[in-house]
Amino acid sequence: MMLTSNVDIIDLNPCQWKKIQQTLRLETPRYTGAYVLYDQSKITNIYTGNGLKSTDNYDSHLPPTEIAQEIFNNYPNVDKVETYELKALISYCKSISFECDGMDADQYLRYCIDLRDSLPGIKVFYRNQPPLYLYLDLMKFLAQNNPHNYYFCIAVYQKKQLFFSLIIGILAGKIKLITTFEHLQTLNIKTPSFNEHNFFTDRFLNAVKCGGEVVFLTSEFFKELMKTPEKKQVFQNALTDKKILINQNSLGLTKKFIESYYAGLYVKNIPERNR
Amino acid sequence: MKINFCTGGLNIGGKIEPIYCGSVHYWRLDFKLWNKILDNVKKLGFKMIETYIPWQVHELEKEIFDFGEIDKNKDINLFLELCQRKSLKVIIRPGPHINAEMTYFGYPQRIVVDPEIQALTSFGTPYIMPHFIKQFPVPSYASNKFYEEVAIYFDALAPLLKDKIYPNGPIIAIQSDNETTYFFMLGPYILDYSKDSLSLYKSFLKEKYTRIEELNLKYGTHFESFNDITPPTGFTAKTAKELPYFFDWCEYKEYQIIYANRKISKMWKDRGINLPTFHNMAADEQYYLTPYDPSLLEESKFINLVGIDCYNTKEEFKEIKNRVKFMSGISALPFIPEFGSGSWWSRETTLSPDEEEFIYLYAYMYGLKAVNFYMIVERERWQGSPITRANKNRGEFYNLFAKLGRFLADSKLEEMERAREIVLIRNYDLGRLKMLSVITDFPKLPGLDIPSELFTSRVDLGFKYLNKEGFSEETWVMHMAELLEGGKIDFDYANSHISLNKLNKYKIAILPTFDFINRELTAKFLQYIQQGGVLIIGPGIPYLDSNMKTYHAFAEFDLDNNSPVTEYGDGRIIFLQKPNSVLDIIRELNIRSEFMGHGVEVTSFYSPTERKLVFAANPKEPLIRANIKFSGEKFFKALINCNDIKGSDSIEFNIKGYTVCAWEVFDDADVKRGYNRS
Numbered sequence: 032m033m034l035t036s037n038v039d040i041i042d043l044n045p046c047q048w049k050k051i052q053q054t055l056r057l058e059t060p061r062y063t064g065a066y067v068l069y070d071q072s073k074i075t076n077i078y079t080g081n082g083l084k085s086t087d088n089y090d091s092h093l094p095p096t097e098i099a100q101e102i103f104n105n106y107p108n109v110d111k112v113e114t115y116e117l118k119a120l121i122s123y124c125k126s127i128s129f130e131c132d133g134m135d136a137d138q139y140l141r142y143c144i145d146l147r148d149s150l151p152g153i154k155v156f157y158r159n160q161p162p163l164y165l166y167l168d169l170m171k172f173l174a175q176n177n178p179h180n181y182y183f184c185i186a187v188y189q190k191k192q193l194f195f196s197l198i199i200g201i202l203a204g205k206i207k208l209i210t211t212f213e214h215l216q217t218l219n220i221k222t223p224s225f226n227e228h229n230f231f232t233d234r235f236l237n238a239v240k241c242g243g244e245v246v247f248l249t250s251e252f253f254k255e256l257m258k259t260p261e262k263k264q265v266f267q268n269a270l271t272d273k274k275i276l277i278n279q280n281s282l283g284l285t286k287k288f289i290e291s292y293y294a295g296l297y298v299k300n301i302p303e304r305n306r
Numbered sequence: 307m308k309i310n311f312c313t314g315g316l317n318i319g320g321k322i323e324p325i326y327c328g329s330v331h332y333w334r335l336d337f338k339l340w341n342k343i344l345d346n347v348k349k350l351g352f353k354m355i356e357t358y359i360p361w362q363v364h365e366l367e368k369e370i371f372d373f374g375e376i377d378k379n380k381d382i383n384l385f386l387e388l389c390q391r392k393s394l395k396v397i398i399r400p401g402p403h404i405n406a407e408m409t410y411f412g413y414p415q416r417i418v419v420d421p422e423i424q425a426l427t428s429f430g431t432p433y434i435m436p437h438f439i440k441q442f443p444v445p446s447y448a449s450n451k452f453y454e455e456v457a458i459y460f461d462a463l464a465p466l467l468k469d470k471i472y473p474n475g476p477i478i479a480i481q482s483d484n485e486t487t488y489f490f491m492l493g494p495y496i497l498d499y500s501k502d503s504l505s506l507y508k509s510f511l512k513e514k515y516t517r518i519e520e521l522n523l524k525y526g527t528h529f530e531s532f533n534d535i536t537p538p539t540g541f542t543a544k545t546a547k548e549l550p551y552f553f554d555w556c557e558y559k560e561y562q563i564i565y566a567n568r569k570i571s572k573m574w575k576d577r578g579i580n581l582p583t584f585h586n587m588a589a590d591e592q593y594y595l596t597p598y599d600p601s602l603l604e605e606s607k608f609i610n611l612v613g614i615d616c617y618n619t620k621e622e623f624k625e626i627k628n629r630v631k632f633m634s635g636i637s638a639l640p641f642i643p644e645f646g647s648g649s650w651w652s653r654e655t656t657l658s659p660d661e662e663e664f665i666y667l668y669a670y671m672y673g674l675k676a677v678n679f680y681m682i683v684e685r686e687r688w689q690g691s692p693i694t695r696a697n698k699n700r701g702e703f704y705n706l707f708a709k710l711g712r713f714l715a716d717s718k719l720e721e722m723e724r725a726r727e728i729v730l731i732r733n734y735d736l737g738r739l740k741m742l743s744v745i746t747d748f749p750k751l752p753g754l755d756i757p758s759e760l761f762t763s764r765v766d767l768g769f770k771y772l773n774k775e776g777f778s779e780e781t782w783v784m785h786m787a788e789l790l791e792g793g794k795i796d797f798d799y800a801n802s803h804i805s806l807n808k809l810n811k812y813k814i815a816i817l818p819t820f821d822f823i824n825r826e827l828t829a830k831f832l833q834y835i836q837q838g839g840v841l842i843i844g845p846g847i848p849y850l851d852s853n854m855k856t857y858h859a860f861a862e863f864d865l866d867n868n869s870p871v872t873e874y875g876d877g878r879i880i881f882l883q884k885p886n887s888v889l890d891i892i893r894e895l896n897i898r899s900e901f902m903g904h905g906v907e908v909t910s911f912y913s914p915t916e917r918k919l920v921f922a923a924n925p926k927e928p929l930i931r932a933n934i935k936f937s938g939e940k941f942f943k944a945l946i947n948c949n950d951i952k953g954s955d956s957i958e959f960n961i962k963g964y965t966v967c968a969w970e971v972f973d974d975a976d977v978k979r980g981y982n983r984s
Contacts, residue, residue, distance in 0.1 A: 128432050
């Protein structure tokens with residue numbers, strides 16, 4: 032669908048890449064999970080990170096919703112409970128094992144997750160808010176908006192210094208390139224400062240001979256955007272205050288994604304939510 | 307010219323060449339830059355490089371190959387000639403499996419999509435590996451067709467390589483396959499239930515038992531032929547007597563890995579590629595458990611050396627320590643064939659140069675002798691190597707290797723041996739039991755991350771010691787290790803398949819024993835005692851053999867809590883129900899370290915010429931004031947990350963967080979003679 036199997040992932044500046052990882056980690060909350068195995072609707076095993084738990088303290092016929100609640104009550108550190116019916120796992124395992132060489136990796140993953148979520152024997156309960164599926168939802172967004180040949184170029188600046196950068200090149204509807212500004216050397220382009228947005232945009236899009244979206248933003252705004260529930264407003268303010276710069280001739284996908292993703296448009300596939 | 311692995315690295319025609327090597331993937335670099343890149347690699351201190359030779363890259367279609375005739379970046383001949391001209395020796399890794407973050411892990415697409423080649427799960431389906439770049443069905447290393455296809459590639463490649471073997475060319479060693487372990491699916495019931503695998507399973511049983519009656523006797527079954535046997539797909543035993551059937555499946559899984567590597571290694575030898583051959587085990591945490599069996603693999607005549615890959619973070623320092631100590635125990639040459647220099651692009655953590663330095667030195671400190679840094683020159687889908695694919699030096703990452711190279715040249719670590727006299731053994735049979743005691747196993751399922759412990763069988767097999775009050779081999783070994791470390795006693799790990807020769811290196815062997823023990827294993831350990839070794843067993847005295855037949859392995863010694871020690875031959879056997887008194891025994895045997903760290907971890911190395919090296923590590927965040935105690939007056943000549951210090955009975959120093967430092971140490975006599983290297 033989006034990620035071609037011969038994607039070029041090159042010239043990743045390790046310091047910048049480390050910062051991207053740290054940022055993505057903030058976006059991917061870690062959960063302390065507990066796991067419950069059912070065999071023909073009967074609880075056979077309960078496992079937490081501290082080992083197998085005795086099932087004697089629970090009615091073995093408690094349905095998933097109730098056992099999840101019991102575990103949340105008994106284990107304050109557990110914030111996610113996954114319950115599996117053995118047959119459902121076997122069915123899932125069998126159903127995803129087919130000739131799928133024609134599918135891109137993200138398409139296959141989306142297929143699997145949709146299938147997983149459709150199986151009544153596999154349930155996930157969260158003590159609080161369920162997570163967002165940033166990677167898959169971004170892929171889905173890109174596929175829906177279909178930028179056929181398009182470059183995304185994102186640079187975050189901290190105290191006027193480049194903090195991290197990311198360039199994603201989409202060619203013929205597929206992600207073909209993932210890189211950082213270190214790649215600019217091969218295009219004979221100097222690493223730009225925040226104020227050189229316009230100049231850089233012209234040079235970059237000329238060099239890659241393609242349309243695209245060049246987004247420069249301050250790390251201060253970036254952190255604020257991560258935290259705030261008012262993402263749409265904060266984003267609008269940042270545009271006005273020039274804490275984020277986006278080229279006029281772009282498709283405006285950044286704005287569209289932030290507004291839709293964080294508005295919950297892509298939050299789905301959570302089979303159960305606790306409380 | 308004769309080339310062999312030896313304790314110092316590679317013995318090339320009588321000259322010992324330390325293995326200090328780095329990976330360069332020629333086909334991923336612009337061939338016009340090869341010359342300058344190799345110069346830069348040499349400048350960085352490397353005299354040896356390693357490269358994969360990927361099947362997928364060189365095969366255009368079945369039986370049609372491009373070794374540079376069409377695409378110059380694939381000109382392996384030219385690349386090897388350049389290495390030869392620059393006196394760079396080369397280790398080759400021609401697969402067939404290479405991973406290397408390549409789509410389909412380096413196999414041609416036509417291979418992985420061929421149903422005749424695919425490994426099957428216990429549910430009869432292929433295992434589609436959910437790789438981030440592209441999912442693919444994994445091949446079976448029992449598939450006859452797979453080897454027929456591999457042979458076509460090897461036939462095409464062998465003539466090129468044959469001309470380039472040292473001294474005519476730069477090639478000095480070859481790796482058989484890569485991380486052959488069911489594509490990281492370690493659970494015994496996940497793979498491989500393909501037709502050829504089941505057929506190999508039956509051949510294995512036939513090889514083991516010769517006659518079906520022998521098998522029936524052991525299983526308590528009435529099979530008419532080996533063909534009637536089907537393997538287990540989950541743990542269904544209700545009694546211990548049923549265990550041999552499950553143990554055999556585990557053993558078959560180990561056998562398939564050895565079979566595959568023996569076969570691949572032999573394929574090269576049959577084609578005239580007679581080189582020292584090694585294998586790399588995956589950087590998995592369970593390297594001491596089935597289906598990994600480095601001890602047996604290294605003892606097989608086709609594989610001369612087995613190493614374990616390492617991709618750890620600094621916070622995982624214990625894992626690094628234990629892994630290197632394990633290699634020191636089981637292998638002639640503790641070797642990390644892939645030691646992460648930089649990271650694959652999708653790794654959760656990119657390491658900083660400081661973190662990498664700590665990790666490398668920490669591994670050396672515990673006995674690492676041979677290493678290949680993966681990757682020394684960056685390429686696509688990789689980041690953080692010292693040299694970029696455009697041949698630029700990557701600042702601190704580059705400087706780190708210059709510093710490390712200087713340290714190794716100064717210290718001559720390859721000539722030295724870490725001081726340790728104890729080996730703590732993982733009981734392989736108990737590891738098998740742990741792994742097979744699950745009602746079912748699943749391969750990696752996309753979107754789910756289920757701990758395999760969830761499927762643990764709760765059946766009580768009626769054992770007297772095992773799993774009583776949470777008592778397991780693992781908890782016993784961990785407790786013992788904590789005691790030894792607390793007592794500042796350095797030791798190695800091994801598994802119970804360690805050879806008698808290797809076992810004899812140690813004064814003390816500590817073997818966890820529970821309800822059952824293998825008869826051959828018992829015989830080996832009794833020989834060890836007879837030849838002067840001290841064997842410590844516990845917490846139970848076995849009363850069964852691994853076929854679950856009555857077997858009082860240590861009956862003749864009358865061991866119990868009241869008389870836990872018995873002399874036997876030139877050695878002793880000691881029974882410890884609880885590990886706590888192990889330090890008293892060690893003290894009684896006069897085993898102690900010459901250098902004892904306080905606040906820091908310390909190891910010491912000695913050479914036959916009586917050179918001494920001392921390492922100290924602070925594997926925590928804050929800077930600390932530490933000291934090392936010893937006897938007499940000594941001069942500590944700084945080698946890395948420290949200053950020269952002279953001290954009487956002890957030295958004190960500051961050591962930053964996550965730092966390893968090392969000194970060469972000179973005794974009182976040297977100091978008095980006026981030895982002054984500073």
